[in-house]
Amino acid sequence: MKLRVSVIGTGYLGATHAACMSSMGFEVIGVDIDPNKIELLSQGKVPFYEPGLEELLQQEIASGRLTFSTDFQAIKDCDVHFICVGTPQSTNSLAADMKYVDAALESIAPICKPGSLVVGKSTVPVGTAARLRSKLLEINSEVDLAWNPEFLREGFAVEDTLHPNRLVVGVTSDAAETKLKEIYQKNLAENTPWVRADLPTSELVKVAANSFLATKISFINAMAEVCEAAGGDVTVLAKAIGYDPRIGSRFLQAGIGFGGGCLPKDIRAFMARAGELGADQALEFLREIDSINLRARQRVIELVRKDLSDNLTGKKVTVLGAAFKPDSDDVRDSPALDIAVQIAAAGALVTIHDPKAIEPAKKRFPALGFEESVESALKGAELVLHLTEWKQYRELDPVKVKSLVSSPIIIDGRNALDREAWVAAGWKFRALGRAN
Numbered sequence: 001m002k003l004r005v006s007v008i009g010t011g012y013l014g015a016t017h018a019a020c021m022s023s024m025g026f027e028v029i030g031v032d033i034d035p036n037k038i039e040l041l042s043q044g045k046v047p048f049y050e051p052g053l054e055e056l057l058q059q060e061i062a063s064g065r066l067t068f069s070t071d072f073q074a075i076k077d078c079d080v081h082f083i084c085v086g087t088p089q090s091t092n093s094l095a096a097d098m099k100y101v102d103a104a105l106e107s108i109a110p111i112c113k114p115g116s117l118v119v120g121k122s123t124v125p126v127g128t129a130a131r132l133r134s135k136l137l138e139i140n141s142e143v144d145l146a147w148n149p150e151f152l153r154e155g156f157a158v159e160d161t162l163h164p165n166r167l168v169v170g171v172t173s174d175a176a177e178t179k180l181k182e183i184y185q186k187n188l189a190e191n192t193p194w195v196r197a198d199l200p201t202s203e204l205v206k207v208a209a210n211s212f213l214a215t216k217i218s219f220i221n222a223m224a225e226v227c228e229a230a231g232g233d234v235t236v237l238a239k240a241i242g243y244d245p246r247i248g249s250r251f252l253q254a255g256i257g258f259g260g261g262c263l264p265k266d267i268r269a270f271m272a273r274a275g276e277l278g279a280d281q282a283l284e285f286l287r288e289i290d291s292i293n294l295r296a297r298q299r300v301i302e303l304v305r306k307d308l309s310d311n312l313t314g315k316k317v318t319v320l321g322a323a324f325k326p327d328s329d330d331v332r333d334s335p336a337l338d339i340a341v342q343i344a345a346a347g348a349l350v351t352i353h354d355p356k357a358i359e360p361a362k363k364r365f366p367a368l369g370f371e372e373s374v375e376s377a378l379k380g381a382e383l384v385l386h387l388t389e390w391k392q393y394r395e396l397d398p399v400k401v402k403s404l405v406s407s408p409i410i411i412d413g414r415n416a417l418d419r420e421a422w423v424a425a426g427w428k429f430r431a432l433g434r435a436n
């Protein structure tokens, strides 16, 4: 008999995990306390933009293997329960807010059937898994808990879930590992690396990986600052150091830095947790990573001020991009949107375009201007800011676009546009980390 799976929490991680588990052939029930989310998902609609997910969801619902419910009792016959709820930053500290994880465990603990396995996937402060395991065993001694961090990237969520580059399982027994091997048998057949770890190590792998990625981005953004001061070009520098296989060329795209629902909050929560453990000195550097990252946003604003003679009042500025990265409609801690808001606060008349994130951006900042088409957004602009590197923007024809704006000045906040082509078309082209 195939294992039956429940997924608790149907946000980004949970909805994707549920659809992918179903496509691997398991019977899956997704549970969430939000009736709107469950209603939408049951109808085969994804409440956010993620390439390929809606098609997969509809296919799996039609197969009869995938269902959704707001009733926790629905999970009682499942063999494996994945906890996929959010761990946002707390409102009054840098630490992660664990209230959803704790509530999820308390809801399922009394109803899990004997022999079933609870598997945490949420990103949590180290020590959480052991704490939750004790709590679970107190309520229900016939179950076990393992940790299995998720590394999916937005925009590639389905691909990353179906074909992860590694699987990490934090377990305290061979039985738990065996059950997880049964769940991930398809991946194991594809030779996906399998790492068995203890509970704390498995939790740390996730935050260590995100800290490393954040560090790589802030490193190249620090180099961009030095290049600007020295008259160098960070894009050439990145290319050159990236050829060293020990460094590698990915995640060396200098620009306005990282945002989203993971990297910023994960490095902060990691610092907060290290402080509680008395290891704060070890992660002191992450404070610098965070400030380099936030400084990149200010550096763009300084460029805007320079180009608009320090007076932004009434100036028409068009912002291309609102999502924190392309192929996503996620505007959580989006550097693009943050810059747009700050420029608007300084008096500029800001018009924002984004292929997918206008609605979520509008919801957060209804006072900003939004345009559905890139052409109408550009009309009459005195300055253009390219802040999220959607393919659509890279394909813009600088000659055609020039006829729409009132002053051809563009700042490429992502170092993704073809500078030569824009300059040849008569644009004043600015970028971070390159001679301006």
Ligand code: UDX
Pocket: 150, 151, 152, 153, 154, 155, 210, 213, 217, 250, 251, 252, 253, 254, 255, 256, 257, 258, 259, 260, 261, 262, 263, 324, 325, 326
């Ligand atoms: C990240 C991790 O990559 C993923 O493994 C984890 O599970 C969740 O957090 P995600 O937030 O989807 O994924 O985005 P990612 O692709 O890592 O990009 C993060 C941010 O860094 C984006 O704002 C992106 O624009 C920025 N970035 C990325 C750069 O500024 N430069 C780069 O070279 C790469």
